[in-house]
Amino acid sequence: MTYARLDTGAARAIADALAGRVAGIAVDTSGSTGRPREVLVSGEAIRAGVSLSSRRLGGDAHQLLALPPERIGGALVIARATVAGTALVRMPMGPFTAAGFAAAARSLPSGPRQVSLVPTQVRRLLADPEGRDALAGFHAVLVGGAALPERDAPSNIVRTYGMSETAGGCVYDGLALDGVGLRIADDGRVMISGPTLADGYADGHGADFVEIDGERWFRTSDLGELHDGRLTVHGRADHVINTGGVKVHPQRIELALERAGAAAAAVVGLPDPEWGERVVAVVEDGPDDAALAAAVADLPPYARPRRIVHVDAVPRTAGGKIDRPAARALASEEDR
Structure with missing residues (x-):
């Protein structure tokens, strides 16, 4: 079976992957180790990521899409709404503004609400009274993509860690989602296992997907430490x-x-x-x-x-x- 590319229509690609009409989705990496690569993420991995996230966050929720849908973070927002049958509201096209965010948030139905953001978006919202109020109305605000300082962070912020190869965030506030494994390689790089791992790369070169004691692991390009099961990521191992x-x-x-x-x-x-x-x-x-x-x-x-x-x-x-x-x-x- 084929993998549907997100950049040709994310909502349709995700629906087809979840329904089994295609093997999964093809999504470009952010390319922290060089040129972006096309990652093949199965429908099963997407569904696992959605299910584990919902379990950690206490249930399903309406979703606000404020990230590009052709990237894994935005794709997972669509997938959460698709699997749960909850509402999905998209931010308007154009620059990200606190007013636009607040307006989109107001159009969500009542009930639990979630949104995924990058740190820059969070900082802009917190600097604006209307944005801060809108942010406070979400049950969970998933923040990934870069470090977010502890200071001034609202209590509903959930810091996530993951990448295209792990079907998005699979570590929340330093703790792996249920069924996700973490270890540190000899060179200090973070390694991840579990049901959310991608099938591999479209180019067929998958040296960073390795088998250890019969279990499949992905070796990231990030340096980190594990203390009592909690992951601390120190930064990239390259110069990106x-x-x-x-x-x-x-x-x-x-x-x-x-x-x-x-x-x-x-x-x-x-x-x-x-x-x-x-x-x-x-x-x-x-x-x-x-x-x-x-x-x-x-x-x-x-x-x-x-x-x-x-x-x-x-x-x-x-x-x-x-x-x-x-x-x-x-x-x-x-x-x-």
């Missing part, structure tokens, strides 16, 4: 930039800048109070900023450098590779 819950690939931006005439470019993430990280480019012997901005104009807005720092030479390691910590330090100096 996480801005507003979206993972940005430096190499793609660097190539665009170099095609525009830069001798070399190093794209790094610097701390940002709203977005978590902001994209900054360190450029060697490049053209002016206008030409560089034009070179990245076709990239998504979140991937375009917020700032360009011109240097005589992009720092490199002894082996000739970009020294990203040194490049980040240069960018930080110029940012002061």
Whole structure:
């Protein structure tokens, strides 16, 4: 059987997967270890994720869709409503605003309500009285995609951890959902097992899906620790930039800048109070900023450098590779 792609119609793809008319859904990863890859998630894994989430949260609920439906987070919102037969209300197209969120929330029926958000959306809502009031009306607010500070977080926030390969969030507030296994690999990477694991990748290369003592595990690219069964994720094991819950690939931006005439470019993430990280480019012997901005104009807005720092030479390691910590330090100096 085939896997239905979310980007050709998420609601239909999920309904077909849950009904068994297709094997499952095909969803692109956020690509934290390189280029996005197409993950094949079975209908059984989707249903398991929905069931385990409902059990942990105390039952089914009406859903507000505020995430892109072609990504796993938004897809699971649709799946929860589909399985439970509850209402699904979609946020209006366009920029995310507190007023738009509040209006969408008001259109939900009475009863338990859930919404999935990224941290940047939560921060914007908490900064607006109307948004804060609307957020308080939800039984559970699932927040994934990036770290969310403890301070000022409402009591209905549920911090989730997962990815496309695990059919979305399968760890809530550090604790695995029932039937989901957690372990830490020798290299410090988080490993996950259980009924929500994807079938694999469309390209057939699945080295990170491994079998240990007869059980199938997925080896993530995140570093973490387990203490008394509670998972703490320390961050990515690579250099991908996480801005507003979206993972940005430096190499793609660097190539665009170099095609525009830069001798070399190093794209790094610097701390940002709203977005978590902001994209900054360190450029060697490049053209002016206008030409560089034009070179990245076709990239998504979140991937375009917020700032360009011109240097005589992009720092490199002894082996000739970009020294990203040194490049980040240069960018930080110029940012002061």
